[in-house]
Amino acid sequence: xxxxxxxxxxxxxxxxxxxxxxxxxxxxxxxxxxxxxxxxxxxxxxxxxxxxxxxxxxxxxxxxxxxxxxxxxxxxxxxxxxxxxxxxxxxxxxxxxxxxxxxxxxxxxxxxxxxxxxxxxxxxxxxxxxxxxxxxxxxxxxxxxxxxxxxxxxxxxxxxxxxxxxxxxxxxxxxxxxxxxxxxxxxxxxxxxxxxxxxxxxxxxxxxxxxxxxxxxxxxxxxxxx
Numbered sequence: 001x002x003x004x005x006x007x008x009x010x011x012x013x014x015x016x017x018x019x020x021x022x023x024x025x026x027x028x029x030x031x032x033x034x035x036x037x038x039x040x041x042x043x044x045x046x047x048x049x050x051x052x053x054x055x056x057x058x059x060x061x062x063x064x065x066x067x068x069x070x071x072x073x074x075x076x077x078x079x080x081x082x083x084x085x086x087x088x089x090x091x092x093x094x095x096x097x098x099x100x101x102x103x104x105x106x107x108x109x110x111x112x113x114x115x116x117x118x119x120x121x122x123x124x125x126x127x128x129x130x131x132x133x134x135x136x137x138x139x140x141x142x143x144x145x146x147x148x149x150x151x152x153x154x155x156x157x158x159x160x161x162x163x164x165x166x167x168x169x170x171x172x173x174x175x176x177x178x179x180x181x182x183x184x185x186x187x188x189x190x191x192x193x194x195x196x197x198x199x200x201x202x203x204x205x206x207x208x209x210x211x212x213x214x215x216x217x218x219x220x221x222x223x224x225x226x
Contacts, residue, residue, distance in 0.1 A: 006138050007109050010070060011040035011160055012102045017111065017136040018164075018172045025115060025127030029169060035213055036167035037102050038095035039206040041074040042087065043159045046202035047195075050075055053205045057084035070101035087202075088209040103128065111135055143173050147185045155195040159203055162190035166207030168214055 009017070019033040020026070027033065042058065045051040048071070050062050060079040065072045074094050078085075085093070106112045112128040119125055130136070139160075145151040147161060164173055165186040174182045190207060194200075 007111065007132075007135050009109070009111075009135055009139075010068060010102070010105070011044055011156065011163065012037040012070060012098055013105055013109075013111075014135075014139045014160060015040055015163065015169075016099070016102045016106060017139065019169075020112060020128050020130070022130040022133065022136075025112065025129035027128075028172060032167045032169055032214060033172075034095045034099045035091055035210055036163045036169060038091045038098040039087075039166070039210055040159075040163055041071060041094055041098050042090060042206050043163065043199075043203055044068075044071050045075055045078075046199045047155060047159065051078060051202065052198050053087060053202045056086050056088075056205055058087055058090050059084045070098060070105065073097060073101065086209075087205040088213060091206065091209050091213065140173065146189060147174065147182060148177060150185075153189055153192075153194055155199065158189055158192065158194040159199075161186050162203045162207050163210070165190050166210035168211075 015033060015036050019028050019030070021028065042051065042053075045066075046053075048066055050060060050064070050066070050071075051058055052061050053059075058078055060075065063075065063079050065075065074097075077094065078090065103112075103114075106128065107114055111130070111132050113131045115127045115129060117125055117127060142157050143161065146153040146157050153161065164170060165183070170179065170182050170186060190203070195203075
């Protein structure tokens with residue numbers, strides 16, 4: 001008997017699934033996850049042969065839409081600029097739309113449901129508890145096989161690992177595993193020879209940009225708190 005067909009999801013949607021508490025629907029590490037989802041848009045476009053990065057400048061090489069609203073929106077935005085922007089600039093620029101579209105897509109695919117509540121009876125909030133856990137379970141199974149068991153990754157799984165690693169979201173994927181072991185394995189996978197050179201350039205640029213943005217964010221927060 002064949003296993004059930006898994007609902008197709010983008011890397012951004014997979015990141016969002018990993019970040020949502022299954023029962024309450026509350027988001028974990030929302031600021032980092034938003035950046036990772038935005039970076040995932042660039043990685044997806046590279047995997048599809050739509051963009052490339054040279055000298056940290058993002059450029060469209062094929063403007064053909066993919067039929068995926070979130071990715072087509074990002075592709076159009078990048079292609080609409082006369083001067084190629086830096087990877088970091090595009091991650092910051094695309095993040096709001098990328099997260100909103102990922103949320104919408106998960107609801108439409110029946111993987112989460114939207115609940116509207118009020119905190120302290122005053123402040124409206126939205127939560128996204130799990131409606132169908134099959135996709136998240138499959139994603140976690142693939143990550144476990146590659147990161148903890150040493151299975152060779154396909155390009156999409158390796159890209160997901162690199163995004164999690166660059167955004168410092170190791171604990172979302174492996175909350176109970178040894179942190180040092182997970183970090184070392186993710187580092188090795190992120191920099192491995194698992195895909196075409198052009199794709200790895202984009203993934204590396206996205207990973208570096210995430211690391212830089214998050215480092216600045218943490219430093220700013222610490223200074224403000226002090």
